[in-house]
Amino acid sequence: MLRLEKLTKQYKTGDLALKDIDLLIPDGQVMALIGPSGAGKSTLIRCVNRLVEPTTGTIYLNETELSSLGQGELRRARRRMGMIFQEYALVERLSVMENVLSGRLGYVSFWRSYFRKFPQTDVDEAYRLLERVGLDHMADKRADELSGGQRQRVGICRALIQNPELLLVDEPTASLDPKTSRQIMRLVCELCKERKLSAIINIHDVFLAQMFAERIVGLQLGEIVYDGQPDGLTPDVLTTIYGEEDWESTIEKVKEEDHEEESKDSIFLASAK
Amino acid sequence: MSTVRIWKRPPFIKRAWLRWSLTIGGGLFVLVAIGTMDVNWQRVAAGAPRAERFIASFFPPDFASKSSDIWEGIFESLWMTVVSTVVGILLSIPIGLGAARNLAPRPIYLFFRGVLAVSRTFPEIIIALFAVKLFGFGPFAGIIALSIGSIGFYGKLLAEDIEDMDPVQAEAVKSTGSSWLQWLNYSVQPQVTPRMIGLAMYRFDINFRESAVLGIVGAGGIGATLLTTFDRYEFSSSATILLIIIGIVMAVEYSSGYIRKWVQ
Numbered sequence: 001m002l003r004l005e006k007l008t009k010q011y012k013t014g015d016l017a018l019k020d021i022d023l024l025i026p027d028g029q030v031m032a033l034i035g036p037s038g039a040g041k042s043t044l045i046r047c048v049n050r051l052v053e054p055t056t057g058t059i060y061l062n063e064t065e066l067s068s069l070g071q072g073e074l075r076r077a078r079r080r081m082g083m084i085f086q087e088y089a090l091v092e093r094l095s096v097m098e099n100v101l102s103g104r105l106g107y108v109s110f111w112r113s114y115f116r117k118f119p120q121t122d123v124d125e126a127y128r129l130l131e132r133v134g135l136d137h138m139a140d141k142r143a144d145e146l147s148g149g150q151r152q153r154v155g156i157c158r159a160l161i162q163n164p165e166l167l168l169v170d171e172p173t174a175s176l177d178p179k180t181s182r183q184i185m186r187l188v189c190e191l192c193k194e195r196k197l198s199a200i201i202n203i204h205d206v207f208l209a210q211m212f213a214e215r216i217v218g219l220q221l222g223e224i225v226y227d228g229q230p231d232g233l234t235p236d237v238l239t240t241i242y243g244e245e246d247w248e249s250t251i252e253k254v255k256e257e258d259h260e261e262e263s264k265d266s267i268f269l270a271s272a273k
Numbered sequence: 274m275s276t277v278r279i280w281k282r283p284p285f286i287k288r289a290w291l292r293w294s295l296t297i298g299g300g301l302f303v304l305v306a307i308g309t310m311d312v313n314w315q316r317v318a319a320g321a322p323r324a325e326r327f328i329a330s331f332f333p334p335d336f337a338s339k340s341s342d343i344w345e346g347i348f349e350s351l352w353m354t355v356v357s358t359v360v361g362i363l364l365s366i367p368i369g370l371g372a373a374r375n376l377a378p379r380p381i382y383l384f385f386r387g388v389l390a391v392s393r394t395f396p397e398i399i400i401a402l403f404a405v406k407l408f409g410f411g412p413f414a415g416i417i418a419l420s421i422g423s424i425g426f427y428g429k430l431l432a433e434d435i436e437d438m439d440p441v442q443a444e445a446v447k448s449t450g451s452s453w454l455q456w457l458n459y460s461v462q463p464q465v466t467p468r469m470i471g472l473a474m475y476r477f478d479i480n481f482r483e484s485a486v487l488g489i490v491g492a493g494g495i496g497a498t499l500l501t502t503f504d505r506y507e508f509s510s511s512a513t514i515l516l517i518i519i520g521i522v523m524a525v526e527y528s529s530g531y532i533r534k535w536v537q
Contacts, residue, residue, distance in 0.1 A: 049448055075450045076450065078450035083445065083448040089445035090442070091445070091463050093464065094463050096382065102459050103460060104449075105451035105455045105456075110455055113522070155445075162450070
């Protein structure tokens, strides 16, 4: 369970990115965070694992209060939160395997990681995850040899091998084509279900959010303006989040998508194996 | 309403008067500078045949008569180069890390930038003069000078390369809960290594060439031998030394190209 209380972030420039955000994400819930660029989605996610320091407010991950941890404790807390990035953020000159194993850095000593002597259990788990996303044959390829969708799957493995309680997902599909976007979103959601993970997924694409998330939070100028079911996103709601636009077609598309769901699932599973 | 809209690239300097005065002023400066250069063409003409004779006296290069001195000098230069490159690079790693703005807190950053600025202020030959006074004649003084020079060069370029790295890759590794050293090893090091290996080769090349100069102030290396051959008008031996230096520099050049491609 993740709990944000009165979370505020003001940047040095004076921009107020988040204003008194209160949010509770129960275990196992996949929540999509939508909103226009600059609404504070990225800041919110980064405040949770403190890649960005919140200005005021508290953050609880289960019983740990994240916002006041010292350096060592923060490192240990970060192990419990996996993060997936927009441009995949793989270390390009490292191999796929090294990238996945870097998710275990918080658990092994410096010298073990320096000589790449990870415990066998970690290596086993890495292979299992790579197999799960269909990339085990790529283990020794360098990360920059992979396609966008493959890189994002490696990014997912890196986050999951941390054995996290929470996934922080920052625009996972922004640099992917529509088909790969769906596959990645589906994969993230399936894995969350398998492992009973809760997740915050920042996403631009409203209808991907509706397709995959069980709860949608709309952020606008650092404030929550919508919090509810995916099907509660009416044109009016979208107008309050993003501003005036013709939303009817977006919503129509989602309804059509829902019917196609079944058949696509089977195709994806076949291609992932 | 179909007027033609003309487009021109906006000038780099917007203010017209400043633009023109800089252009005209710069042109005048170059003309005046060339005009004040006092070339005595008669002496140039007289020097031409002498230059011909001088260059001719380098041929054929004499590999035999001073060979033991020459090889001793070359090997001294080479090991000075190896030691000073290794020492310089090892020392410049912590300094470069400290001098990278995105890694070090402000006071540490300023301190190490200061260290780098000081070590780059003096050319190697001046540091060698000091080192010879401090430690006496010989290659040790040269090694000190070249190591300090390498720190200034390598530390600065390392710091700049770290500042240019992709911050998202670094952020991703940090978010896994890695320690600072692990973070360096997994996100910073892979990003800077290929370029830094290339630069290490380049610095090796510079140090070797510098070591040929340092001998002139008594700081060891082939330079002393080269100077002696010049003083004694043994130009065919000088030619040998120069050829060997050229050969070694070329060998380093080719292998560095090859190594860079291999580590990319």
